[in-house]
Amino acid sequence: MGLRQYRAMVRKDIVRELRTRETVVAMLLFVVLAMVVFHYAFTVPGGGDLSLLTGGMLWVVFVFGALLGLNRTFAHEKDEGCFDGLLLCPVDRVTIFLAKMTANLVFLGLIQVIAVPLFALFFATGRMATHLPAFLALVVLADLGIAALGTLLATIAMHTRARELLLPIVFLPLVIPLLIAAASGTSAVLSGTAGSGSVLGRLAFLLVYDGVFLVLAYGTYDVAIGE
């Protein structure tokens, strides 16, 4: 029954989002606006090479954009009083975590589908296309880490009154290692040094990072989701 419950929860969050568009639109607007701001802020007269900076820019934008969505992870359950309905169901709490994490991943992936081409247009050279598999691997692993950590912390934060304030305060320090790996890996892709093994090292780090937070969520989610 776990798979059926998992699919039901993911479908419910996606259908609800398609109908209300309250999370993805806000995330997308933020990401696009931030890129426009960065584009003008970092425009160098004469067109200097920004490839070492742009990886950092991209992931700062994605991390803050993701935060907007993570804050809404359980918002409708709490606001509409459906959280009790979810807890009453005979569902393993880890299944709830995986479903919520998947929904967060889908929303983040959706904005990236639009934001990455825009990013390429603003900042990147043709190198992104050359090293597309390496770049996509970085995006997938970094997104998984953001969603795993963010979903776990959003669950803990939802029981507090100042959840919108608390989540960034606990999320940002913990996401820094991921940010460093994803940003430096992306910069390596964009500067054309992706083949040197540096990206592989970052990918391995992200894989470990994801594993740590997935295991942590597996072990603690029953307590994290509270009563």
Added chain:
Amino acid sequence: MVGDGDTAVPEIRVEGLGKAFGRREVLRDVSFTVGRGGFLTLFGPNGAGKTTTLRLVATLLRPSSGSVAVAGYDLKDDPMPVRRAIGFISHNALLYRDLTAQENLRFYADMYGVADPGRRIGELLERVELSHRRYDVVSTYSKGMLQRLAIARALLHEPRVLLLDEPHSGLDPHAVEILDGLLGEIRAAHTFVMATHNLRQGLALADQVMILDAGRVVFSHVGRLAADEFAAVYHEHVREGALV
């Protein structure tokens, strides 16, 4: 203390139940048993611990002390079968406002692993007289319609035990009539625990009553009671708050 139901098989067994939030103790040493097919009504003023008791039995809260067993399963050791055995109806419908009635029930059917969900949903929507609104989003429903849909949600997985927390709260007379009619219809097939302030509705189906005050059981009785008789008992034991 067992209801009119099958006394040999206690469907709900609560022993020495206590709950504290931090240092604040809201429930102390509450014990009761409801036999299969029994109907226990909890009375008491606001803050007496009625809702906390129901939430503890429903697995929504973890007990600080004592034990709860539902349908033969201990809540602490085996919460999943307890959740499967329970249907919960409160003044909050537990429905997603941006989804349709059909989508809400389909979601809960999947969550409870209901076999042939399409047939079961159709059957229940017919029963609560909402078939004609099944594809409307729930945010367009009136309070009475929401509560009827909440009943369908709670009955979807054919639970053995129904927990009702002020189910009549905020309903208009027609919705109350439908709710009471439904409860009467399903009365024989389920075991009930209901928390209410309403004397008439609380005593109508109950074969067992309990009064809570300040987190303690101050009165309990097995068997039916006349409304006048019970009102006198209530006022003898409870200083603040009144029955409706």
